[in-house]
Each structure stands twice: as structure tokens, then as C-alpha cells.
Amino acid sequence: MTQSPGQGNALDNLLTESRTFPPSDEFAAQANAQPALYEEAKADREAFWAKQAERLHWETKWDQVLDWSGAPFAKWFVGGKLNVAYNCVDRHVESGHGEQVAIHWEGEPGDSRAITYAELQREVSKAANALTSLGIGAEDRVAIYMPMVPEAIFAMLACARVGALHNVVFGGFSAEALRTRIQDSEARLVITTDGQYRRGNPAPLKPAVDEAVAGAPSVEKVIVVKRTDTEVAWTDKDVWWHELVDSQSDQHTPEAFDSEHPLFILYTSGTTGKPKGILHTSGGYLTQASYTHNYVFDLKPDTDVYWCTADIGWVTGHSYIVYGPLSNRVTQVVYEGTPNTPNEGRHWDIVEKYGVSIYYTAPTLIRTFMKWGADIPAKHDLSSLRVLGSVGEPINPEAWIWYRENIGGGKAPIVDTWWQTETGAIMISPLPGVVSTKPGSAQRPLPGIGAKVVNDEGVEVPHGGGGYLVLDEPWPSMLRGIWGDEERYRDTYWSRFKDQGFYFAGDGAKYDNDGDIWLLGRVDDVMNVSGHRISTTEVESALVSHPTVAEAAVVGASDETTGQGIVAFVILRGGAGADAGGAEAIKALRDHVAKEIGPIAKPRQIMVVPELPKTRSGKIMRRLLRDVAENRTVGDVTTLADSSVMDLISAGLQSGKSED
Numbered sequence: 001m002t003q004s005p006g007q008g009n010a011l012d013n014l015l016t017e018s019r020t021f022p023p024s025d026e027f028a029a030q031a032n033a034q035p036a037l038y039e040e041a042k043a044d045r046e047a048f049w050a051k052q053a054e055r056l057h058w059e060t061k062w063d064q065v066l067d068w069s070g071a072p073f074a075k076w077f078v079g080g081k082l083n084v085a086y087n088c089v090d091r092h093v094e095s096g097h098g099e100q101v102a103i104h105w106e107g108e109p110g111d112s113r114a115i116t117y118a119e120l121q122r123e124v125s126k127a128a129n130a131l132t133s134l135g136i137g138a139e140d141r142v143a144i145y146m147p148m149v150p151e152a153i154f155a156m157l158a159c160a161r162v163g164a165l166h167n168v169v170f171g172g173f174s175a176e177a178l179r180t181r182i183q184d185s186e187a188r189l190v191i192t193t194d195g196q197y198r199r200g201n202p203a204p205l206k207p208a209v210d211e212a213v214a215g216a217p218s219v220e221k222v223i224v225v226k227r228t229d230t231e232v233a234w235t236d237k238d239v240w241w242h243e244l245v246d247s248q249s250d251q252h253t254p255e256a257f258d259s260e261h262p263l264f265i266l267y268t269s270g271t272t273g274k275p276k277g278i279l280h281t282s283g284g285y286l287t288q289a290s291y292t293h294n295y296v297f298d299l300k301p302d303t304d305v306y307w308c309t310a311d312i313g314w315v316t317g318h319s320y321i322v323y324g325p326l327s328n329r330v331t332q333v334v335y336e337g338t339p340n341t342p343n344e345g346r347h348w349d350i351v352e353k354y355g356v357s358i359y360y361t362a363p364t365l366i367r368t369f370m371k372w373g374a375d376i377p378a379k380h381d382l383s384s385l386r387v388l389g390s391v392g393e394p395i396n397p398e399a400w401i402w403y404r405e406n407i408g409g410g411k412a413p414i415v416d417t418w419w420q421t422e423t424g425a426i427m428i429s430p431l432p433g434v435v436s437t438k439p440g441s442a443q444r445p446l447p448g449i450g451a452k453v454v455n456d457e458g459v460e461v462p463h464g465g466g467g468y469l470v471l472d473e474p475w476p477s478m479l480r481g482i483w484g485d486e487e488r489y490r491d492t493y494w495s496r497f498k499d500q501g502f503y504f505a506g507d508g509a510k511y512d513n514d515g516d517i518w519l520l521g522r523v524d525d526v527m528n529v530s531g532h533r534i535s536t537t538e539v540e541s542a543l544v545s546h547p548t549v550a551e552a553a554v555v556g557a558s559d560e561t562t563g564q565g566i567v568a569f570v571i572l573r574g575g576a577g578a579d580a581g582g583a584e585a586i587k588a589l590r591d592h593v594a595k596e597i598g599p600i601a602k603p604r605q606i607m608v609v610p611e612l613p614k615t616r617s618g619k620i621m622r623r624l625l626r627d628v629a630e631n632r633t634v635g636d637v638t639t640l641a642d643s644s645v646m647d648l649i650s651a652g653l654q655s656g657k658s659e660d
């Protein structure tokens, strides 16, 4: 590992990684992706995307692949018409796969349900007829606030089928968060459940809807799925799913909509301001979701069993549970609950039970598994797994290696997929079977995608240099704006590199010496130590590469001498030993970082904590840790998944850890 700090770089490149894992010959030979894909896309980008769009059934073919004349508002497959739900459901039944299981649904309490494509078609048709019976049609907005039950997927597809936009709100959000999202999108209908299972117990959900709807006059009806059978208050807007939907005809003729017909709004919270309603449309979105799902996960629809552990409340659930996989005729597992119910082996039980072959999850969960210990997966037969994926944050090289060895049997390729709610689908990722993977790197833009790392002036940095990640070509699944706020759309994504016309992703990144891309976290999180711009990700990765550390979060706290000083919060691994939090051990950790990255990155302070503050999608809230590090009152904790975490951290600190 070497240190190469460069003053004046937008971001310094400090940590280097030399391990690479070429694909096996067997994997490469059978892979969906072949090296020629890159050449093909480079030779004629639009022709390449047109070919990918042919993965779908179009009622009317497009007459123009891309219209970018209204930049930054793109139109893809102009003039084409298709029905998104038909593409995800009916055409598989029509091609003779009605009896194939689409969804192996696994409830948290242990109940399960296998749903074939034929059954999915009937359920989605009934739900679509129910929407029509309520007067919901094209362009109407429907809020979906549900746990991971099959009806949530039926509801999304039913919206797509009738041309209504769904606005899925994560079931862990509060009534207030739901209300603002309903109001901003002016939803006419809400679909929810009576309750949801969380960590083995039923918890009410509908009261939050009642509270939200009381303050949201646009809502005319609320459809309620019975899941936990808990008693619920009833208003005259409410109707039971089983009464309304089950009595509908299971026949429904889908209508073809314009390629640019809106498909959904999904709210994403930035660091400041109200949540942004990210708008996606139909043809381009489905094309890229389908294309990426096929090549990045190497999906074989006849033999694979795929499992993406995301919640449908996030974009990953939209693109890689619903639209990408179902458009590719997947057989997939959908799991309702938490990974430690009834015990910490639940995911591996499920992998064994269904013979899962492709598993897609987030680094936060991988690090949690590390913390729980490798002996848990070791008790299970995970030999069915052949491709592993990661998304949502930079994955530290050590977590990557742990994942490969303990879950992937030392051989399944890992695809580290970089993308955003705004990009709609995967943008940067190795193609399994083609690219030799590198622990911690998302590596290169997929064929057809333009991405690069630039400095403050928008000039591409050389290999070995760090800067900002930008997307320099429009892509099919790009957002088509922020709902109701054109100016914010232009400001947020297109103003930073206006002259160059680049989309600014908000992430720091670097090239290694081979030109592979490494994501370095949100630029708002970059630390400035004695004039060096250091990424939180690199210091966290160095900490996690120490055998006693499971997870680390690093922040810059103001420092009289150096501008900012590095303060680290670490969670120890299961079995790290009683001394692992002692003064000696802390010193060893600081030295370890100095050795891995260089003395410049040595944390000023390391605190051992039991938990880290995370958003509900698993991202660390460094803002709160900065408050702790700078001895301020901790700020707004309402978007934390578990707001008691900050108390735990403060309590731990008072009981005496761990500056040296």
C-alpha cells in the first residue's frame, strides 16, 4: 500500500489495492456478457441501446432512439409505445412460461407462497381492474406504503398497467414523511396494510396512514391489505384489498403507453431541503433495468434463483426486484423480514431452502454479517450461490473479501454496482465473466454508459488521480426531472459542470493506475486535513482491514492545527476479544491506518461504539457523528432507522473510551 498525496487534487488518492480476481474459464464461457459488448457500444452508442430496447415488447416501435435537444430532459425511444406490466408479466405467460415461479415469497413468521407467472398475471389484472373501478387511470398518482408482501408488487405492476404513477414510500417511514410525499405528489389513492412483521412481532402500519391522510386532502381512497390481522380503525375512505380486488375479473387488456409516459415517482432525501420526487418514465427505464439485470447478474431465467434483499421502498427494489428481474422472466425470492429473525442465519436458511444462485445486497448488511461472525454462514450449504452483488455504498475491500470467502465460497464473482435513485439503473459495475474483479472498486462504466472522474474545472483526472464522478452522456433510465420542480433539477444535477453539460452525481471518485473507478463517498463528506482532501471511505476501509474491526465511520472534526482532524467510530467484530477496545488496541488501530494509507490519514481519535447511526436505507449519517466529534448537541435524528443509537453512542463515550 502506498501513499501519494497530491495537493491541489480535488480528492487525494491514498489507498491502493493490488488484489484482482479473474473470472474462471467456466464462468467466462457461459457468461451472458462477452468482451465484444464494450466494443459494440463504443462503435455506435445509439444503435447499441436500440438493440437493448429490443429485449422488450413494443406495441409500436420508436422512430428515434434519443432526443437530447431539450437537455437536460431526455427522450428515449421517441414515438415508441409499450406497456411496462405486460413486459414484466403477460408476455412470459404467452411464451409458455405461465407455470414458472416468478416469486418465492417468504414471510417473516415462516409462512410462504410460490407465485407463478400465470398467477401473477391474474393478480395484477385484478388489481388493475380494481384501480379502474376507483377511477384511477393514466397519470394519476398512487402512494404505496407497505411491507414486503406480494400485494406490494401486484400494486406497483397494476399502476404501471393502467398508466398511473406509483409513489412507493418505505414502510419504516413516519406518518409525517408519508404525508409530505403524498402531498407533494398529490396522490389520489393510498395502498397499505393493517400491520407489518418486524423482528418477529406484528406492528401496526395503518395508524400512520390515517394520520397522514388526515392532513392530505388529495387522497380519496385507501386500500388496506390484511397482513397481521391486527385491529384497525376504519374511515369511510378505507376499503379492504380482499373485498375490492378479489371480486374483480382476472382478465385485463393492457394499454400501450408512450415510451416517455411517466412510470413512477420515488422520493429521495438529500442532505438538505425537502425530499426530491425523482421522476422516471417507461421505455428507457425498462430497457436499462432489463439490460443491466441480464448482464450484470448473468441471469439465466431457466435455472437461476435470484434474490435481491432490498426493500421496494428504495430504488433497488423498484429496478432489481420488480422491473429488471420480472422483465427478464426471473424466478426470485422476496423476503418480508429482518435478517436476524428468528436468528442470524435467516438469510442462509433462505439461500439453502430455495437454492439461491444470485444474491444482491448492501455493504451495511455484509458488515453486519461480519460482525455476527463467519461461523453463522459456515453452518449452511451456500454452494448454490454463483454471483454476488453489492450496492448502496462503497464496499470496503475487507468486507468484499469476507463476502467472497464466506458467502461466495471463494469463487463467485462479486459485482459492485454503482448507481443512484436518479440514474434508475446500474451505471458502473464489472461485468462478471469479462472483467477481473477488484475488492472495493466498481471499476468501469457499463457498455453504453459514459462516466468519468474530473477535477474542479471539469477536466478528466489522470490515472491515479481523484476528483468528482460525472456522467457525460445521457442514458435511457435517467431521471426525467424532480416532480414539480424543474429549477431544482437543473440546479442539483446540471449546474456544477454546466459548461461541459455533465451530470454531477455528488460522489467523489478516483481512478487507479489501471483506470478503474473507485467511489469515495459523497463529496459533502470529504475531509480536509492539512490541505489534503481525504475521502472518508478510504480511512474507513483501512480501519475495516484490521482484523478486529467490523465497521467504521469516519468524520472530519474541526481542528485548530490541521483544519480538520479525523475522528473514527468503530464497531468491533464478534470474537475480537476483550482487549480490542483498550488503549493499546486503539493505538494499534491508529498505527494500522498510518501504515495502510499514510501518517496524514491517522485518526486523531478513535471511539469504540456499539452501533452507528444509519438512515433506513443503511447509509451512515456522518452529520450526527460530526456533532459528537465536535461536542455539539446532536442534530435532527428523525431520519435515523433507530433513533436510540445516538443515545447508545453518547452513553458508550461517557463510560470512558477512547482517545489516545
Ligand code: PRX
Pocket: 268, 315, 316, 390, 391, 392, 393, 394, 395, 416, 417, 418, 419, 420, 421, 422, 442, 505, 506, 507, 519, 520, 521, 522, 617
Ligand atoms: O453515494 C453513492 C452511493 O449511494 C448513492 C445513491 O443512493 P440512492 O439514490 O439511495 O441509491 C442507492 C441504490 C442505487 C450514490 O450517489 N452508492 C450507491 N452504490 C454505490 C455507492 N457508492 C459506492 N459504491 C457503490 N456501489
